[in-house]
Amino acid sequence: MPDLRTVLATASGRVRLPAQAGGALAIVAGVVLVLLDVDAVGSALTGAGVVLLVVALVGTFLGPAVHAEPLLLAPPVEGRWEALNSPTSKVPSHGTHAYGQAYAIDLIAAPEGVPRPRFGEAGGSFLPPDRFPAFGRPVLAPADAVVVRAVDRMRDHRSRSSWAAYGLFFLEAIPREALGPTGVLGNHVVLRLADGTHFVLAHLQAGSVAVRRGERVVVGQPLARCGNTGNTTEPHLHCQRQDTASVFTATGLPWTVRGGLPANGAVLATQAEAGASTEP
Template identity: 55%
Template sequence: MTAAGTARTAALLTWLRPALYGLVVALVLLDLAHDLFGLGVDAPGRLLLGAAVVALSTEIPRSLLARNAHRGPEPAPVEVAPPVTGRWSALNSPADKVPSHGTRAYGQAYAIDIVHEPEDRPRPAFGWWPPVRRNGDFPAFGAPVLAVADATVVRARDRRRDHLSRNSWPALPLFFAEASVRDVSGLGAIVGNHLVLDLGDGTYALYAHLMRGSLTVREGERVRAGQVVARVGNTGNSTEPHLHFQLMDGADPHTARGIPFHWRGVGVPANGATFTV
């Protein structure tokens, strides 16, 4: 498939896949409302089955797109400045495994998650109680996010709300259920509020899970390395306030391939490793 064909297919799936799965859910709810309460009309079984089959069929071109985007030799690492300042620790790091998040989809083969770990304010530990916490309990929430290089803003979204944390055993089932829904709801539901910067030479940086209303830049704007561009939030597929960072070879995560990063003065911190910038 040509690059243009890949882009067109990805654009079609971006809105078609969530719409088809949404139709299946609507038909199921309509059928339940009729059977349990006698409301509405009875959704024909054949219609529901047909909608489900069509929705599931979108997984084939989606899988082919992902496979096509990740052929060939692994790209060379690109050195950039760290996206934060202060004391942080790494989770789901590509220093330990690739793909770091268990999938190469959305250009995240070499993505990393980082959480703020200031000496004077301990981060709430994962446990049994409380099931959920307010975002203000986490030191990462509201921390400034920095441009890793001189760049141009190509994508900026920050209208999604910050949800409560899911960093507990009781909340994990809810998190996994949400993740399934987010996966078929589109990129925005997964990465939440996000920013994509064009660093030049075919390299793009994606920042995900940003705080609602925190972006200080707009699409088309030029930024300088070290400039505050947003703040850490807890939006999208996130268990607690943290920053998800990755480099890609394209502006669209649906078709982009992940690129290894190297943070200047830090390198690539391993899982659980603490680093200070």
């Protein structure tokens, strides 16, 4: 039987983003009604909207995380990748529980001897994605699974590699979030794992998704290529485990690989370095 913390985390995940969307709509409708001199109803709607937004904010930033044994999976990439926003360093790893991101990790390709444009030192604010070593690299299935969602309709955009470009990135996040999960995740694949939980691989390269909904995949199978779609500043792979297929109502769940998920700035252990087979 799940403990109280898990129950609260799951409930928070279910209501967080619906409350945010409902609150925003209620406030807009309430303001319109007040302007039309329907004051009583308008004020009530506005007040209800504010309450919903407070609920959403509390759930997003202060909600509990699920404490459970992490599920062992295979790395979803090959080669040398560094961690950013790792759950090994903090939970929630991205500073928010929204979209099931409590235990998400961002992986950035860092092959030996291959330069990567660094933020603020890249020689430009908006670089083409192929300037980054992660772009176009294979993304692999971390376990035997069933594809429950495969999105491949978003374009790859240029990087946001300076503080001025980073400011634009935050402004862009508003319309992207209004588009729903795809606006944030970009092209992505959601897998249903053997235990009934789900795994998301996001920001995939346009035109690279090689699987379709309902397809069975095996551990290590290429699913797509790393891209720069959705809410990103540079090409990287965002991956996370969650309870439901939809990130809109998902609660993040812990996961790991042999050797452990690296902390921020550390390198993900390859299968050979971890002394593991390709089986999760």
